Amino acid sequence: MVEENPRDVGHAMDGLSIVYGDESLPRLYENSRISSDQLPGQSSIVKRAVALGRYLQNPLAMVATLCGPGREILSWKLSSLENFLNPDEKYGMIERVLVDVTNQVGVDINLAISHEWLFAPLQFISGLGPRKAASLQRSLVRAGAIFTRKDFVTVHGLESYGLAQELAKDVYDEDIGADTNDDDDDDALEMTLAEGRIVQATVHRVQGQKAICVLESGLTGILMKEDYSDDWRKAELSDRLHEGDILTCKIKSIQKNRYQVFLVCRESEMRSNQHQYVRHLDPYYHEEQSRLSRQDKAHKEKELARKHFKPRMIVHPHFHNITLDEAKEVMDRYVDPLVSHLKGMLSYRKFRKGSKAEVDELLRIEKSENPMRIVYCFSISHEHLGTFILTYIKSTNAHHQCIGLYPKGFKFRNRMFEDIDQLVAYFQRHIDDPRSTQFLRSISARVPMRSPATSVVNSVYLNA
Structure with a gap:
C-alpha cells in the first residue's frame, strides 16, 4: 500500500519502527501444505507475510510448524555441509534440537488456545509426540482455558491421576530402599574398571589443561596435562592431542558418583606398579581356585590348538611355525x-x-x-x-x-x-x-x- 500510494502516508506514521527479518523460512511456509490448512484462500504473499510476523514473534513455533508429516523443514538450508547428511539424519538432528529447546522454554497453553499455530512445539514435549499432542490440543481447545493442574488433568481424561500418584509414590519408596544397595553398583563398576587398569581412550575434545576422552565402556575419562607425558611442560596439550586420537592409558582414580575416571599415560607411570588393579571380592570367592580353573581352561585350549596344528617343514633360518593365536597377536601388536x-x-x-x-x-x-x-x-x-x-x-x-x-x-x-x-x-x-x-x-x-x-x-x- 505504501509503495503504491506513498503520498497518502501521513505524519502519524513517522514513528513507525521497521524490523527486518529473514524470509528463508517464511518462503518455505508460503509453499507448504500447512499454510493452506491454516490460511485457506489467502494469496502467497499474505502467507509469507503472516509467516514472517510469526517467525519474529516465536521462532520456535514457526520452525516446529514445518515439522509436520510433509517435513518441509528439510528444505531449510542451514549449512553448506548439510549435503553430507541424508534426509533422515538431518531431520533427526533438527528434531533433537527442538526437543531440547521446547522442554527448556515450555509451551504457553492458554496463549496457544487463542492462537492455534503456537501449538506446533507441543509434539516435542517429552512423552507426547505428534499423535498425543494432536489429541491434547483438541481437548484443550474444547476446554477453552486452563487455570489449575487439576483442570489440565481432567481435560485430557486423566481422572486416574490419583492412582498415578500412588504408583509414583510406590516407585519412589522402592528407589529409597534401593539406595541401600548402592554398594552393589559400586562393585559392578569395580568389576569393569579399577585404579591401575589399562584402558583404551578416544580423545573427544581438548580444552585448556585437560583432554576429555571416552572409554570403550562409554564412560567419560579426563586426562590432565601433567598426566599426559613426563615432559608435559614443553608444549601445550592442544598441540599434542586432537579429536579422534586413541590413547592407551592407566586409570588414576574413579569418581563413582559422577561416573567418570581420571587417566594417566605418562611413560614413567605406565611402567611403574604404583597403581595396581585391586578388587574387593566376596569373602567366599576362592581366587586361587578360580585362577587355577582359568589356567586349566587356557592350557586345554592350547593343547587342542596344538593337536589341530600341522607344522610346515620349511628350511629357512627366519621361518618359525606359529599358532593362530600367535599370528593374531602379531597382527594386533605389530601389523595393525x-x-x-x-x-x-x-x-x-x-x-x-x-x-x-x-x-x-x-x-x-x-x-x-x-x-x-x-x-x-x-x-x-x-x-x-x-x-x-x-x-x-x-x-x-x-x-x-x-x-x-x-x-x-x-x-x-x-x-x-x-x-x-x-x-x-x-x-x-x-x-x-x-x-x-x-x-x-x-x-x-x-x-x-x-x-x-x-x-x-x-x-x-x-x-x-
Missing part, C-alpha cells in the same frame, strides 16, 4: 598399528607423491609463492624402502631428513613420536638443531635386509 600409522602419513595434508626430485620441485614452486615461509612436506623414500622423507626449504636449498615407520609411531632424529602432529611440532621448534646422521646410517644398514615396514608401505602406497 603399523598400517594405521602408514595410512595416517599417506593421508596427511603435507604428504606429496612423487620422486625425490619431483617433490623438491613442488616445494620450490610453493616457496616462490610464499617466500617468507619455511615450506615442508613428507614423501616416500624410494632410496630407503620402508621410510619417509621430510623435505623442507628455509631459503633456497632443499634439505632432507629420514623418518622411520614403527608400530609405536614415527622415529625422527632418534626420537619416537606417536603421531605426525607431534613430529611436526617438534620439527618446527628444533628446525635449526644440528642434524644427526646416526639414524640415517642405521636405516641404510637395516632396510635392504629386513625393514619392518617395507612391504606394508609398498602395498598401501600403491593402493592409495
